[in-house]
Amino acid sequence: MHATEGSVETVSLGTKHPSKPLLWTENWTAQVFGDPPSQRLADDLAFSVARFFSKIGTLVNYYMGTNFGRTGAAFVMTRYYDEAPLDEYGLYKEPKCGHLRDLHHVLRLSRKDAQVKFRGVEYFLPRHSVRSAHAVKLAKKFVFQNAMDLKAGINHLALLFLTVGMPDSGAGLEKKYSGIDEVMIQGLNTGTLDLTVNGWGHEVGLSGEKLGIHSEEGSSCVQWQRLKRYFDAPTGNDPVALDMSSMGNGLVWINGECIWRYWVSYLSPLGQPSQSVYHIPQAFLRLKNNLMVMFEEHGGRLGDISIVTVKRDNICIFVSEYHPAHIKSWARQDSQIRVIAIDVKPSATLKCPEKKVINQIVFASFGSLMGVCGNFTVGNCHTPQAKILVEKLCLGKRSCTLPVSHQAYGTDLNCPGTTGTLAVKAKCSRRNAKANPSR
Incomplete structure (x- = not known):
């Protein structure tokens, strides 16, 4: 890949040799550095992956990382990247996970499996493998100064320090230095005393x-x-x-x-x-x-x-009646992609984690909606009928599928500014918890 600094979608895709596979080794699902990390929309992420495979892409790695023990790199926190479709706790990060799951279902419909012979052995390669990768590239240097009392004669100086991670990437890695670089005593009558090459003894570890x-x-x-x-x-x-x-x-x-x-x-x-x-x-x-x-x-x-x-008990949907039907409405049959659903219309599905059910509908509206999960707001086209219908279809169930149409919710299709969008936020709880319908 002819890559420069920056994300893949900002550079030309290609390989120097057409026979070599095209690999996207680090797909940043959010901006890595900064507080807080800037978010990336799930549909933008999915679009970039679809475009990559349309350019004969072979594999995409969704960037993620957690450093346990002393494996962290220099000045990188333990959870240095937690915006992947699967987070550090092994839980789904929605809507990224669901959006990308549907995308890869599309890719499987458009590509066939492959049988490859490598070094005399036959291998079966599934269509469009997806992996996880992690890496870090950060290093810093600082100066520590502290007053000290010296006595006449011989003085013994001991320094205790810990490195916050070790250099693990970049050019000239074998030449990079970690730990104390220089030691000097300032303010003496004779000037500054450089102790850097003074025959230090080092004891590694605590x-x-x-x-x-x-x-x-x-x-x-x-x-x-x-x-x-x-x-x-x-x-x-x-x-x-x-x-x-x-x-x-x-x-x-x-x-x-x-x-x-x-x-x-x-x-x-x-x-x-x-x-x-x-x-x-x-x-x-x-x-x-x-x-x-x-x-x-x-x-x-x-x-x-x-x-x-850690729980993921808040679940949301945001679907418009102008969206296509779910990707599972189609399947490959006899080398053709055919419709297998009875009704090819958009729908929305809420689903709780295992052993949990939908306990409360926090927000539900159909019409013109704005915001993201946890911060939905209604526009000028809104109907209270949406919440009543969603509670009827979903409360007490682990999953439910909702219609996405203005007829189902009794809204006016000609309402100025309407986008025909259904937005719902629900809470999940254990099965033995009492349902708590919103009022």
Whole structure:
């Protein structure tokens, strides 16, 4: 690919050799850098992927990334990219996930499977594979100055420092340096004393890590006061996370696994930490007596750390009667794409996660709508009949399919400015929860 800096859709697509596959290795589903990351519309993302495959594209990687332990790159937070169709908790990021799922269904209709022979072995390649990828490209340098008291004669100077990630990308990687670069003592009668090449002795790692004090066995080697706790895992299968808003800067181990470095004391230009809630993979947890060990550099309020579960209980739809029917209304038959649905008209489907049902219709309207999920607003064409019909068809069910037409909701097709759009926001809850219709 003849690529320059920037996204793929801003450059000419092509390969130097027509026999080589065309790969989109990093499809940024949002702007990576900045606080907060700028969002990218799902339809814009899907359009760019469709255009890529129309240019004989072979594979697209949706960019994502989470760094556990010490695997993060320089000055990159643990959740350094969480705008992919599948988020860091393994949950669907809507509407991106659903929109792209439908797109790839379209691509499967338009392409055939392939049988490839590689090094004497036959391989079956499914149509249009989709993968995930991650990478980081950031490094910074700073100067630390502090007053010190010196005595006559020999003075011993020891420096304790931690690198916030390591360089892992870019040209000349083998020449990049991490850690302390220069050490100088200023203000002496004889001028500045350069200690950079003064025969330093280096001890890599922390003594606590070498003693294994973050593990069950090694934790008895030291006297603990505040930064060692036991906790039970929350019930259920929802992803688990720690809210670290009350802490400063350090590392956390869960049952001996270093899961992330947190830095909530460093505020972004918006005056907020870039990340304050940190995911604990279920594979690291036990039902009872999970050991949490922290190395905190700045101090904080350990008692205010909270264990939370992550849910995706707010679901939305935004569909116009001018949209085409669902892609599954067509199928490939005898090398032809044929209509298989009885009624080829647009429809809208709400669907809750497993073991949950639609408990409340927060918003429903048909006509001219604006906004995004969680912030829908009605225009000049609106009907209260929409909410009544949606509650009738959806409350108490895990999923429901809604008509998208002005006849179904009793609206005036000739209303000035109408877009014939249905927008719904619903809440999901456990099956045993009492339904709560909106009034």
